[in-house]
Amino acid sequence: MWVITGILAAAAVIMMIEIPSLIKRKLxxxxxxxxxxxxxxxxxxxxxxxxxxxxxPLDLVIAVYKPISNIIYGHLK
Structure with a gap:
């Protein structure tokens, strides 16, 4: 429970620092x-x-490129 509170407190501090400046500069x-x-x-x-x-995220990259790798490796044998 303290972990969640600490993370939310840190996010709130970051928001209080950054958001007013972004709004002021109309970004x-x-x-x-x-x-x-x-x-x-x-x-x-x-x-x-x-x-x-x-x-x-590497699991997704492996899932996408593994079949392509197998096809290329099969042609090189």
Whole structure:
């Protein structure tokens, strides 16, 4: 429970520091990207803090390129 509280507190501090400056400079697209990335990062940090299994992005890369690798390797034999 303390892990979640700490992560949410850190995210709130980051938001209080960054968002007013983005709004003042009228950087709407950057504000959207910042907000989305902060939400994703906060969610992943909470999942990591709760010891939930988080898949590696490398698993997706392997799944995509493994069949291609097998075809090329088969032609080289």
């Amino acid at each position: 709407r697209k950057e504000l959207w990207v910042f907000t989305i990335l902060l939400i994703i990062g906060t969610g992943l940090s909470i999942a990591q803090g709760l010891h939930w299994p988080i898949p590696s």
